[in-house]
Amino acid sequence: MSESYGIIASFPDTPAFFHAAEKVRDAGYKKWDTYSSFPVHGMPAAQGQPRSKVPVFTFCGGVSGFTLGMTIVWFMNAFNYPLIVGGQPFFSPVFPFPIMYELTILLSAFGTLGGMFITNLLPQHYNPLFNSDKFLEVSGDRLVIAIEARDGQYDPVATRRFLEEIGGTDIEEVSA
Numbered sequence: 142m143s144e145s146y147g148i149i150a151s152f153p154d155t156p157a158f159f160h161a162a163e164k165v166r167d168a169g170y171k172k173w174d175t176y177s178s179f180p181v182h183g184m185p186a187a188q189g190q191p192r193s194k195v196p197v198f199t200f201c202g203g204v205s206g207f208t209l210g211m212t213i214v215w216f217m218n219a220f221n222y223p224l225i226v227g228g229q230p231f232f233s234p235v236f237p238f239p240i241m242y243e244l245t246i247l248l249s250a251f252g253t254l255g256g257m258f259i260t261n262l263l264p265q266h267y268n269p270l271f272n273s274d275k276f277l278e279v280s281g282d283r284l285v286i287a288i289e290a291r292d293g294q295y296d297p298v299a300t301r302r303f304l305e306e307i308g309g310t311d312i313e314e315v316s317a
Contacts, residue, residue: 150309202252
């Protein structure tokens with residue numbers, strides 16, 4: 142027999158799905174997730190997810206871009222090609238403003254994209270949930286909660302009973 146990945150359960154409508162997520166969170170499960178074809182307002186809070194760390198990556202990218210732009214212009218004006226223009230000093234933060242601005246925006250965007258990939262663990266080429274026909278219906282109108290077997294509280298019988306108690310239907314154990 143193959144190893145179990147976890148158990149999935151379907152829910153009939155969005156309110157039932159939302160409240161079931163709150164109950165799973167309150168039960169203390171850590172390795173679980175919700176799947177739907179559309180965003181459900183407030184679902185991250187219902188799942189107990191902390192605030193996203195992507196803005197930290199954006200900020201670091203922006204600071205790196207600003208610093209890089211300032212350093213490039215400073216190096217070129219002060220050492221590489223010192224040229225006095227209009228009686229201004231070799232380095233002034235006024236002239237490189239477009240370069241600093243553009244590099245700040247560019248590296249902020251790269252930081253955001255990279256942070257999104259890192260925090261979402263992408264690219265993920267394989268997920269055992271794709272082996273379930275019921276899970277594939279999530280792209281239609283199915284609302285699914287999946288509790289993974291690697292969760293500390295996971296017990297095949299108790300978890301299945303818990304999902305039935307909170308209103309889950311079409312409960313299926315997914316193999317890894």
